[in-house]
Amino acid sequence: MGPVAVERIHVRVEGIVQGVGFRPFVHALATRYDLAGFVGNDTGGVFVEVEGDGDRLAAFVADLSRRAPALAQVERVSTETVAPTGQPGFAIVASVTGAGRDVLISPDTATCPDCLAELSDPTDRRHGYPFTNCTNCGPRFTIVTDVPYDRRATTMAAFPLCAGCAAEYADPGDRRFHAEPVCCPACGPTLRLVTADGYAVPGDPLDVAVRWLRDGRIVAVKGLGGYHLATRADDEPAVAALRSRKRREEKPFAVLAADLPAARALVDVSPEAVPVLTGARRPVVLLPRRPDARVAASVAPDNRDLGVLLPYTPLHHLLAGRLGVPMVLTSGNASDEPIAHRDDDARERLAGIADGFLTHDRRIHVRTDDSVVRLFRGRELPVRRSRGYVPAPLTLPWPFDRPVLACGAELKNTFCLAKGRRAFVSHHVGDLENYETLRAFTDGIAHLSRLFDVRPQVVAHDLHPEYLSTKYALHRDDVDLVGVQHHHAHIASCLADNGEPGPVIGVAFDGLGYGEDGTLWGGELLAADLTGYERVGHLDAVPMPGGAAAVREPWRMAAAYLDEVYGDAVPDLAVARRNERRWPAVVALARSGTNSPRTSSVGRLFDAVSAILGLRDRVTYEGQAAVALEQRARPDERGGYRVDASGPVPLADAGRQLVRCVVDDLRAGVDPGRIAARFHDGLADAVVRAAEAVREATGLTDVALSGGVFQNVLLLDRVVRGLEGEGFRVLVHSRVPPNDGGISLGQAVVAAARHRTDGSG
Template identity: 85%
Template sequence: MGLVSVARLHVRVEGIVQGVGFRPFVHALATEYRLAGFVGNDTGGVFVEVEGDGQTLAAFVADLSRRAPVLAQVERVTTETLAPIGQPGFVIVTSVTGAGRDVLISPDTATCPDCLEELADPADRRYGYPFTNCTNCGPRFTIVMDVPYDRRTTTMAEFPLCPDCAAEYADPTNRRFHAEPVCCPACGPTLRLVTAAGEPVHGQPLDAAVRWLRAGRIVAVKGLGGYHLAVRADDERAVSALRARKRREEKPFAVLAADLPAARTLVDVAPAAVPVLTGVRRPVVLLPRRPDAPVAASVAPDNRDLGVMLPYTPLHQLLIGRLGMPIVLTSGNISDEPIAHRDDDARARLAGIADGFLTHDRRIHVRTDDSVVRVFRGRELPVRRSRGYVPAPVTVPWRFDRPVLACGAELKNTFCLAKGRRAFVSHHIGDLENYETLCAFTDGIEHFGRLFDVRPQVVAHDLHPEYLSTKYALQRDDVELVGVQHHHAHIAACLADNGVPGPVIGVAFDGLGFGADGTIWGGELLVADLVGFERVGHLDAVPMPGGPAAIREPWRMAAAYLDEVYGDALPELPLLRRHERRWPAVVSLARSGLNSPRTSSAGRLFDAVSAILGLRDRVTYEGQAAVALEQRADPTERGGYPVEVSGPVPLAGVGRQLVRYVVDDLLAGVDRGRIAARFHHGLADAVVRAAAAVRVRTGLTDVALSGGVFQNVLLLERVVGGLEAAAFRPLVHSRVPPNDGGVSLGQAVVAAARQRPDLAG
C-alpha cells in the first residue's frame, strides 16, 4: 500500500462570496473531504488554507465553484502551494481588514423556501417574524456600511445576538452559520404601526395594518430599500386618493400579488416570465393585463400591461398573506423625488400621503428602488436596474486599466464605477432635477467608491453642459475628464452588455441627447466601436416648438411635423380643431426657429403620431405618449407603411413619410389601432433597410439597438426579426436598461477604450 502524499494549498475565491453562506459552505465541504485548515473573509473575497492528500485537494478546489451556494457568483479561484504544517481540524477564522479592497457585495435577495416554511410554522420560534432570514436570503446591499461583510459593518450591528441566535450563528451545521443579518423576535428588529402624526396604534401591528388596508387607508410600509405606499389594488377610491396625494396623475402603479397563482389572476404569465417573477431578485415584471383582473382602473390607466411583483421579504409575505388580495406597492415619495428611506425623512415627506406607517427599527443604509423588467424572447429586458441586481457588477471582456467614474445622464440617472473587468453600475438614482436626488447621486458615488475601493483617475460625462451630472464631473479637478456623446454611450452600453467590442451598426433611438454638432439628436444611425463613432444616418430634424414645452405637450410636435409635411396645405384633422386657437402661434414659433431647437428624436416622432391619432395631447410623465401609441397598436395587424429608405443619409425623410401615411389612413377612417401598428412596423422595416444600406458600405453585420425607444417590445420584435431575416446579428440589452439608466456603463467603457487603441475597430 503506497504512502498518501500530503499537500497544503492557499486558495483565494473572488466574486460574490460574502454574505451568501460561502464560509459555512467551505467549512462543510472541507469537513466532508476530511481536510484540515481554515477559511475567512478579507477585503479581496474569501481565503482558504487547506491541507490533505493531493487528489482530495483537487476535488475540493473544483467543488468550490461547482457546488457553491445558490446566491454565490464565483468569478475566479486561484491556488498557491504551501508547505504542510499538520494542522488538525477545520475552522472559520476572524475576518481580516486591510488596504486594497476587491470584495463584492451580494444584492438583497428574496426570502428563501426554508425561511418561508419557518415563517408559517406555529411551532417555530420565528413563526410570523417579519425579519426572518438566513445565509440564502435577506437584506445585503441595503444594510452594508463597509467591507469586509460582517455583522459589525452592517446596520444589524445595533442588534446583539440572543443566545439562541448566537448558537445558530456558531454552528457549522446550521444554515444560519455566520449569516450576518440573523435575528429572531428576542433580539432582532421590531415592527410597529404608527399614525401619520407618529402616535402608536394599539394592537398587533400587522393585523392593524391589514385592517387599515381593507378599510381603504393608505399605509407607508418600510421595505428593504425604502418606504412603499400601499393600498388595496381593487379599491378605486383608495387608489385615486393615493394618486392625488402622491401627485402622480397617470403613471402606472406596481401591484404586489401573494404568489404565482395570484399573479396569474392579474396578468398573462408566459413561461419565460415565471423564473423572473419567482426568482431571488423579484423585480416588477411588466406583463399583459387580464381583462378580468381585479384591479381598479386607476392602477394603470389606459394601459394593457400591469407591473406585478411577488413578495421578497417576510414582512411583505405576511402582509399580503393576511390581507388576501393584491395591493398597490409604489415608491414612498412625492412624484419625481427619490424614495424615502430614513424614518425621519419618511415621516416628514409622507405624512401628507399615508394614513399611517408600518415601520421598524432596522436602519436602511442605501435607498434602493424596486427593479422593473420586461421579458423579450425569453430574456430579461431591464427597464430599471436596482434592488435585487445592484451592486452585482457587469463584467466585461476588456480591462479598465485606470479606475473610471462615469456620471451618467440627467434622466433615469445611474453612475458607474469601474476597475479591472468590473463595472459597478449603481442602483437607480432618478432624474437629477432636485437637491435630494443630487445628494443621492453624490452620496452613492462616495459609498460605492468606499465599498469597492475605486478611486477614479478618469471621469466620464455627457456632452450636455447643463446636465447636473456633467456639472458634477467638471467640478472635479483631480482627474482626467472624458466627454462622451450621449448616443455613442447608448451603443457602447449595448456593446458592453453583449461583450462585443465592435465595430457595429448602432441604432440609438431615444427622447433626446446633446449631439456632437450642438443640435438635439435622438434617431441615430451610427457606425461605432468602443472608441468612437461616425453618424451615418438619422431621422428628420424637425423643430420642437417651445423647447421643453413640446415634450410636455406632444401636440406641438405633431404641429411641427404636419407643418414640415403639408405647410399651408394642411388637411382638416381633429387635432387641428382641438388646438385651433393656439395652432397658428405654435406653427409660427416652429418656423421662426426661436425657442424651437431642431431634433432628430425618435421619441418626439412617436409623440407626434400619438397626438395626431388623438391618444395623448399632453403628458404627465416622460414617455407617456409613446407608451400610449404602443399600447394602442392592434396586435393582429402585420402590415407596415412602405417608406422609402434611399439617398446618402439613411433614415432621412422616414419621419415625414410615416406622418403622411398616418394622416392618409386617419382621413380614410382606418381604425387607430391598425394605424398605430402600421406606424411601428413601417419604422422597424425602415431601420432594417437602413442597416442594409450601411452594410453595403461597411460590410458590418452586427447591429446594436439601444435607447429608451427600444423598451417598446412591439418595435423591438419587428426590428430584431427583420434584422435576423436579413442575415444581421442584432444585439439587444439584457443586463442594463436600453434607456438612460445604461448610459453610465457606456460612458465608462468608452473612457477606458480611448486609452487603448487596440480596441478601435
Template identity: 85%
Template sequence: MELAGVCRVHVRVEGIVQGVGFRPFVYALAGEYDLSGFVGNDTAGVFVEVEGDRDRLAAFVADLSRRAPALAQVERLTTEAVPPTGRPGFVIATSVTGVGREALISPDTATCADCLADLSGPANRRHGYPFTNCTNCGPRFTIVEDVPYDRRATTMAEFPLCADCATEYADPGNRRFHAEPVCCSACGPALRIVDAEGAPVPGDPLNTAVQWLRDGLIVAVKGLGGYHLATRADDDRVVSTLRARKHRAEKPFAVMAADLRAVRALVDVAPAAVPVLTGAPRPVVLLPRRADARVAASVAPGIRDLGVMLPYTPLHQLLLDRLGMPIVLTSGNVSDEPIAHRDDDARRRLAPIADGFLMHDRRIHVRTDDSVVRVFRGRELPVRRSRGYVPTPISLPWRFDRPVLACGAELKNTFCVAKGQRAFVSHHIGDLENYETLRAFTDGIAHFTRLFDVRPEIVAHDLHPEYLSSKYALQRDDVELLGVQHHHAHIASCLADNGESGPVIGVAFDGLGYGPDGTLWGGELLVADLTGYDRVGHLETVPMPGGVAAVHEPWRMAAAYLDEIYGDAVPDLPVWRRHERRWPAVVAVARTGTNSPRTSSAGRLFDAVSAILGLRDRVTYEGQAAIAVEQLAHPDERGGYPVEAAGPVPLLDVGRGLVRCVVDDLLANVDPGRIAARFHHGLADAVVRAAGAVRERTGLATVALSGGVFQNVLLLDRVVSGLERDRFRVLVHSRVPPNDGGISLGQAVVAAARPAAAG
C-alpha cells in the same frame, strides 16, 4: 492546477462570495472530503487553505465553483501550493481587513423557501417573525456599510445576537451559520405602527396595518431599500386618492400579490416570465393585464400591461397573506423625489400622503427602488435596474487600466464606477432635477467609491453642459475629464452589456441627446466601437416648438411634423381642431426657429403620432405618449407603411413619410389600433433597410440596438426579426436598461477604451 505531490493548497475565491453562505459551504465541503485548514473573508473575497490527500484536494477545489451556493457567483478561483502544517481540524477564521477592497457585495435577495416555511410553521420559533432570513436570503446591499461583509460592518450590528441565534450562527450544520443578518424576535428588529402624526397606535402592528389596508387607507411601509406607499389595488377610490396625494397623475403603479397563483389572476404569465417573477431579485415585471383582473382602472390608466411582483421580504409575505388581496406598492415619495428611507425623513415627507406608518428599527444604509423588467424572447429586458440586481458588477472581457467614474445622464440616472474587469452600475437614482435627487447621486458615488475602493482617475460625463451630472463632473479638478456623446454611450452600453467591443452598426433611438452639430439627436444610425463613432444616418430633423414645452405637449410635435409635410394646407384633423387657436403661433415659432431646436428624435416622432391619433396631447410622465402608441397597436396587424428613405443618408425622411401614412389612414377611417401597428412596423422595416445600406458600404453585419425607445417590445421584436431575416447578428440589452439607466456603463467603457482622448 497540478496537485501531484502537494498536500496543502492556498485558494483565493473572487466574485460574489460574501454574504451568500460561502464560508459555511466551504466548511461543510472540507468536512465531506476530510480535509483540514481554514476559510475566511477579507477585502478581496474568500481565502481558503486546505490540507489532505491530493486527490481529495483536487476534487475539493473543483467543487468550490461547481457546487457553490445558489446566490454565489464565482468569477475567479486561483490556487497555490503551500507547505503542509499537519494541524488537524477545519475552522472559519476571523475576517481580515486591509487597505484594498476587492470583495463583492451580494444584492438584497428575496426570502427563500426554507425561511418561508419557518415563517408559516406554528412550532417554529420564527413563526410570523417579519425579519426572518438565512445565508440564502435577506438584506445585503441595503444594510452594508463596509467590507469585508461581517455583521459589524452592517446596520445589523445594532442588534446583538441572543443565545439561540448565536448558537445557530456558530453551528456549521445550520443554514444560518455565519448568516450576518440572522435574528429573531428576541434579538432582532421589531415592527411598530404610528398614525400620520407619528403617535404610536396600540395593538399588533401587522394586524393594524392589514386592517387599515382593508378599510381603504394608505399605509407607508418600510421595506428593504426604503418606504413604500401601499393601498388595496381593487378600489378605484383609494387608488385615486393615492394619486392625488402623491401628485402622480397617471404613471402606472406596481401591484404586489401574495403568490404566483394570485399573480396569474391579474396578468397573463408566459412561461418565460415565471422564473423572472419568482427569482431571487423579485423585480416588478410588466405583463399583459387580464380582462377580468380585479384591479382598479386607475392603477395603470390607459395601459394594457400591469407591473406585478411577488413578496420579497417576510414582512411583505405576512402582510399579503393576512390581507388576502393584492396591493398597490409604490415608491414612498412625492413625484420626482427620491424614495424615503430614513424614518424621520419618511414621516416628514410622507405624512401628507399616508394615513399611517408601518415601521421597523433596522436602519437602511442605501436607499434602493424596486427593479422593473420586461421579458423579451425569454430574456430579461431591464427597464430599471436596482434592488435585487445592484451591486452585482458587469464583468467585462477587457480591463480598466485606470479607475473610472461615469456620471450618467439627466433622466433615469445611474452612475458607474469601474476598475479591473468590473463595472459597478449604481442603483436607480432617478431624474436629476432637484436637490434631493442630486444629493442621492453624490452620496451614492461616495458610498460606491469607498465600498469598492475605486479612486477615479477619469470621470466621464454627457456632453450636455446643463445636465446636473455633467456639472458635477466639470466641477471636479482632481481627475481627467472625458465628455462622451449621448448616443455613442448608448451603443457602447449595449456592446458592454454583451461583452463586445465592436465595431457595429448602432441604432440609438431615444427621446433627446445633445448632438455635436447643435441639434438634439435621438434617431441615430452610427458605425461605432468603444473608441469612437461615425454618424452615418438619422431621422430627419424637425423643430421642437417651444423647446422643453414640446416634450410635455406632444401636440406641438404633431404641429411641427404636419407643418413640414403640408405647410399651410394641413388636413382637417382632430389634433388640429383641438388646438386651432394656438396652432398658428406654434407653427410660426417652429418656422422661425425661435426656441425651437431641431431634433432627429425617434421619441418625438412617437409623440407626434400619439397626438395625431388622439392619444396624448399632453403627458404627465416621460415616455407616456410613446407608450400609448405601443399599447394601442393591434396585435393581429402585420402590415407596415412602405416608407423608403429618400437620399443617400439612411433613415432620412422616414419620419415625415410615416406621419403622412398615419394621416392618410386616419382620414380613411382606418382603425387607430391598426394605424399604430402599421406605424411600428414601418419604422422597424426602415431600420432594417437602413442597416442593410450601411452593411453594403462597411461590410459590418452586427447591429446593436439601444436607447429608451427600444423598451418598446413591439418595435424591438419587429426590428430584431427583420434584421435576423437579413442575416444580421443583433445585440440587445439584458443586464442594463436600454434607456438612460444604462448610459453610465457606456460612458465608463468609452473612457476605458480611449483615456488618452480626455481633456
C-alpha cells in the same frame, strides 16, 4: 502501502462570495473531505488554508466552484502550495481587514423557501417574524456599511445576538451558520405602526395595518431599500386617493401579488416569466393584463400591461397573505422625488400621503428602488436595474486600465464605477432635477467608491453642459475628463451588455440627447465601436416649438411635423381643432426657430403620431405618449407602411413619410389601433432599409439597438425580425436598460477603450 502524503494549499476565492454562506459551505466541504485548516473573509474575498491528502485537496478545490452556494458567483479560484502545519480541525476565523479592497457584495435576496416555511409554522420561534433570514436570503447591499462583510459592518450591528441566534450562528450544521443578518423576535428588529403625526398605534402592528388596508387606507411600508406606499389594488377610491396625494396622475402603479397563482389571476404569465417572477431578484415584471383582473382602473390607466411583483421579504409575505387581495406597492415619494429611506425623512415627506407608517428599527443604509423588467424573446429586458441586481458587477472582456467613474445622464440616472474587468453600474438614482436626487447621486458615488476601492483617475460624462451629472464631473479635481456623446454611449452600453467590441451599425432611438452639431439627436444611425463613431444616418431634424413644453405637450410636435409635411395645406384634423386656440402661434414659433430647438428624436416622432391619433395631447410622465401608441397598436394588424429610408442620408425623410401615411389612413377612416400598428411596422421597415444602405456603404453586418424607444417590445420585435430576415446579426440589451439607465456603462467602456487605443496615461 506507505503513509499518505499530506499537502497544504492556500486558496483565494474571488467573486460574490461574502454574505452568501460561502464560509459555512467551505467548512462543510472541508469536513466532508476530512481536511484540516481554516477559512475567512478579507477585503479581497474569501481565503482558505486547507491540508490533507492531495487527491482530496484537488476534489475540494474543484467543488469550490462546482458546488458553490446558490447565491454565490465564483469568478476565480487560485491556489498556492504552503508548508503543512499538522494542526487538526477546520475553523472559520476572524475576518481580516486591509488597505486594498476587491471584495464583491451580494444584492438583496428574496426570502428562501426554508425561511418561508418557518414564517408559516406556528411551532417555530420565528413564526410570523417579519425579519427572518438566513445565509440563502435576506438583506445584503442595503444594510452593508463597509467590507469585509461582517455583522459589525452592517446596520444589523445595532442588534446583539440572543443566545438562540448565537448558537445557530456558531453551529456548522445550521443554515444560519455565520449568517450575518441573523435575528429573531428576541434580538432583532421590531415592527411598529405609527400614525402620520408620529403616534404609536396600539395592537399588533401587522394586523392593524392589514385592517387599515382593507378599509381603503394608504400605508407607508418600510421595505429593503426604502419606503413604499401601499393600498388595496381593487379599491378604486383608495387608488385614486393615492394618485391624488402622490401627485402621480396617470403613470402605472406596480401591484404586489401574494404568490404565483395570485399573479396569474392578474396577468398572463408565460413560462419564461415564471423564473423571473419567482427568482431571488423579484423585480416588477410588466406582463399582459388579464381582462378579468380584479384591479382598479386607476392602477394602470389605458395600459394593456400590468407591473406585477411577488413578495421578497417576510414582511411583504405576511402583508400580502393576510390581506388576501393584491395591493398597490409604489415608491414612497411624491412625484419626481427620490424614494424615502430614512425614517425621519419619510415621516416628513410622506405625512401628507400616508395614513400611517408600518416601520421598523433596522436602518436602511443604501436607498434602492424596485427593479423593473420586460421580457423579450424569453430574456429579461431591463427597464430599471436596482434592488436584487445591484451591486453585482458586469464582468467585461476588456480591462479598465485605470479606474473609471462614469456619471451617466440626467434622466433615469445611474453612475458606473469600473476597475479591472468589472463595471459596477449603480442602483437607480432617478432624474437629477432636485437637491435630494443629486445628494443621492453624490452619496452613492462615495459609498460604492469606498466599498469597492475604486479611486477614479478618469471621469466620463455626457456632452450636455447643463446636465447636473456633467457639472458634477467637471468639478472633480485631479482626474482626466472624457466627454462621451449621448448616443455613442447608448450603443457602447449595448456592446458592453453583449461583450462585443464592435464595430456595428448602431441604431440609437430615444427622446433627446445632445448632438455634436448643436441639435438634439434621438433618431441616429452610427457606425460605431467602443472608441468612436460616425453619424451615418438620422431622421431629419424638426423644430420642438416651445422647447421643453413640446415634451409635455405632444400636440406641439404634431403641429411641427404636420407643418414640415404639408406647410400651409395641413388637412383638417382633430388634433388641430382640439388645440385651435394656440395652433397658429405654435406653428409660427416652429417656423421662426425661436425657443424651438431642432431634433431628430424618434421619441418626439412617437409624440407627434400619438397626438395626431388623438391618444395624448399632453403627458403627465416622460414617455407617456409613446407608451400610449404602443398600447393602442392592434396585435392582429398585419399591414405596415413602406417608406424610402435609403437616400443620401439613410432614414432622413422617414419621419415625414410616416406622418403622411398616418394622416392618409386617419382621413380614410382607418381605426387608430390599426394605424398605430402600421406605424410601428413602417418604422421598423425603415430601420431595416436604412441598415441595408449602411451595410452597402460600410460592409458592417452587425446591428446594436439601444435607447429608450427600444423599451417598446412591439417595435423591438419588428425591428429584430426585419433585420434578421435580411441577414443581420442583432444585439439587444439584457443586463442593463436600453434607456438612460444604461448610459453610464457606455460612458465607462468608451473612456477605457479610448485610453487603451491611444496609449495615454
